[in-house]
Amino acid sequence: DQQVKQNSPSLSVQEGRISILNCDYTNSMFDYFLWYKKYPAEGPTFLISISSIKDKNEDGRFTVFLNKSAKHLSLHIVPSQPGDSAVYFCGVGTYKYIFGTGTRLKVLA
Amino acid sequence: EPEVTQTPSHQVTQMGQEVILRCVPISNHLYFYWYRQILGQKVEFLVSFYNNEISEKSEIFDDQFSVERPDGSNFTLKIRSTKLEDSAMYFCASITGQIASEAFFGQGTRLTVV
Numbered sequence: 010d011q012q013v014k015q016n017s018p019s020l021s022v023q024e025g026r027i028s029i030l031n032c033d034y035t036n037s038m039f040d041y042f043l044w045y046k047k048y049p050a051e052g053p054t055f056l057i058s059i060s061s062i063k064d065k066n067e068d069g070r071f072t073v074f075l076n077k078s079a080k081h082l083s084l085h086i087v088p089s090q091p092g093d094s095a096v097y098f099c100g101v102g103t104y105k106y107i108f109g110t111g112t113r114l115k116v117l118a
Numbered sequence: 119e120p121e122v123t124q125t126p127s128h129q130v131t132q133m134g135q136e137v138i139l140r141c142v143p144i145s146n147h148l149y150f151y152w153y154r155q156i157l158g159q160k161v162e163f164l165v166s167f168y169n170n171e172i173s174e175k176s177e178i179f180d181d182q183f184s185v186e187r188p189d190g191s192n193f194t195l196k197i198r199s200t201k202l203e204d205s206a207m208y209f210c211a212s213i214t215g216q217i218a219s220e221a222f223f224g225q226g227t228r229l230t231v232v
Contacts, residue, residue: 043220052124052209052223053161098161105151105174106221110160 015109028086032099039101047096089116120144124224139195139227141210148215150193154206200231
């Protein structure tokens with residue numbers, strides 16, 4: 010059973026538009042949520058996080074939204090740039106993180 | 119910026135051989151992890167290590183696998199009698215141990231079992 014799901018394996022967006030990446034989780038006890046970005050042949054790198062006491066966290070072009078009742082979080086990238094093309098993983102947990110399967114974002118110039 | 123380093127970046131091994139993947143976590147971190155990603159699949163948790171012992175492990179982490187921190191800096195993953203399905207990217211991560219701290223990942227070791 011997958012505790013963390015990213016149902017869209019891939020997403021294509023035009024440069025300058027908004028990219029929305031989604032993540033659903035099953036365990037309401039998770040209290041910390043992270044997004045990682047991964048380029049080919051590199052390790053995941055931390056992008057942005059949110060704790061369960063918040064519903065929104067913003068860092069430049071990246072905003073993470075948390076809907077605890079729906080057990081859903083999303084990452085918004087506005088405006089999307091070609092350099093944002095990567096695989097994005099959501100991770101949930103506290104000390105140990107469970108990751109989703111990833112969504113491959115392609116930003117078209 | 120501190121970073122987690124992993125060696126080698128790519129390891130090719132014959133089926134049935136033993137491999138050791140090495141990781142140097144960030145020096146003041148207390149929790150260490152191994153994850154793997156089989157090509158095209160999700161990132162999977164293997165094991166967490168704290169205070170010189172395994173704190174948690176997944177179903178994947180069976181007797182074929184072991185971890186140790188032999189010298190207080192290196193954190194190693196040993197895979198005995200490798201199988202073709204062990205081919206994957208293996209990522210090491212470390213965390214300070216404070217609640218809600220970010221995990222820092224290494225660049226990964228690509229293991230290819232032939």
